[in-house]
Amino acid sequence: MTTAxxxxxxxxxxxxxxxxxxxxxxxxHRGLVERLGKYNRYANPGFHWIIPAVERMFKVDxxxxxxxxxxxxxxxxxxxxxxxxxxVYLKVKADEESVKASQxxxxxxxxxxxxxxxxxxxxxxGTLTLKSANSERGRINEELRRTLxxxxxxxxxxxxxxxxxxxxxxxxxxxxxxxxxxxENEKIAAVDFATATETQADGQRRAAIKQADGNKQxxxxxxxGQAEAIRLVNEAADRYFIGNAQILRKLEAVERxxxxxxxxxxxxxxxxxxxxxxxAGVMPVPTKPPAAPPEKK
Numbered sequence: 001m002t003t004a005x006x007x008x009x010x011x012x013x014x015x016x017x018x019x020x021x022x023x024x025x026x027x028x029h030r031g032l033v034e035r036l037g038k039y040n041r042y043a044n045p046g047f048h049w050i051i052p053a054v055e056r057m058f059k060v061d062x063x064x065x066x067x068x069x070x071x072x073x074x075x076x077x078x079x080x081x082x083x084x085x086x087x088v089y090l091k092v093k094a095d096e097e098s099v100k101a102s103q104x105x106x107x108x109x110x111x112x113x114x115x116x117x118x119x120x121x122x123x124x125x126g127t128l129t130l131k132s133a134n135s136e137r138g139r140i141n142e143e144l145r146r147t148l149x150x151x152x153x154x155x156x157x158x159x160x161x162x163x164x165x166x167x168x169x170x171x172x173x174x175x176x177x178x179x180x181x182x183x184e185n186e187k188i189a190a191v192d193f194a195t196a197t198e199t200q201a202d203g204q205r206r207a208a209i210k211q212a213d214g215n216k217q218x219x220x221x222x223x224x225g226q227a228e229a230i231r232l233v234n235e236a237a238d239r240y241f242i243g244n245a246q247i248l249r250k251l252e253a254v255e256r257x258x259x260x261x262x263x264x265x266x267x268x269x270x271x272x273x274x275x276x277x278x279x280a281g282v283m284p285v286p287t288k289p290p291a292a293p294p295e296k297k
Contacts, residue, residue: 020052069117101156
């Protein structure tokens with residue numbers, strides 16, 4: 001009975017020791033196993049067992065991490081105080097040497113990154129004016145990332161990207177800058193309006209010139225048509241009325257005389273048409289001879 005109890009106790013102790021040594025590493029982590037304070041082995045994702053009280057496992061997160069550099073006041077090259085804030089995106093590399101470096105080569109890489117980013121931003125923005133710092137954010141981000149990569153090369157981490165959250169000047173400077181920007185926008189709008197007005201006036205001028213050209217061409221065509229009509233009339237007159245000009249002038253003289261109420265003596269035995277014809281120089285219309293009186297028987 002005593003032996004059975006001893007066996008049960010031993011089995012229970014072994015099960016407890018085994019349970020205490022179980023370690024599960026997730027895919028998002030890697031593990032470093034130390035034995036009596038000395039690095040022993042690397043733990044990939046999955047099931048692992050360590051010797052309780054002899055070995056320890058330190059799990060390291062290898063996912064992308066966001067570190068806020070925290071806002072700070074930086075004096076720019078034009079002696080303005082700018083409130084600057086930035087973010088750093090990083091992660092621990094998944095290979096064994098990088099995971100070891102992130103734990104053994106730096107005490108706290110997150111805190112170190114914050115301080116290093118703040119110092120680097122002061123060095124970069126301190127050489128720029130406030131306006132250039134706002135317009136060259138991309139260059140500042142790239143220079144900050146390059147500096148962090150160089151300084152953390154032995155930490156086993158990768159700097160993925162850096163982003164400037166804000167570069168804000170003092171309130172009074174911001175108000176002045178807003179006024180300047182507004183004035184520049186109004187100037188640009190005025191120039192655009194003037195350009196559009198000039199373009200419209202030029203278009204109207206071109207349209208007027210085209211309309212004048214059209215009217216000119218129409219008058220030319222009309223004059224040419226009238227000239228052609230006169231030419232045809234002259235040709236017809238030359239062809240059909242040669243020799244009749246004197247007759248026409250006489251008829252016109254008779255017409256003027258009649259219009260002016262001139263008195264014309266008409267013989268009693270002469271027809272009116274013959275008198276007018278004689279005045280116009282036209283041969284009289286022959287009349288029938290008077291009938292002979294009847295012979296007396």
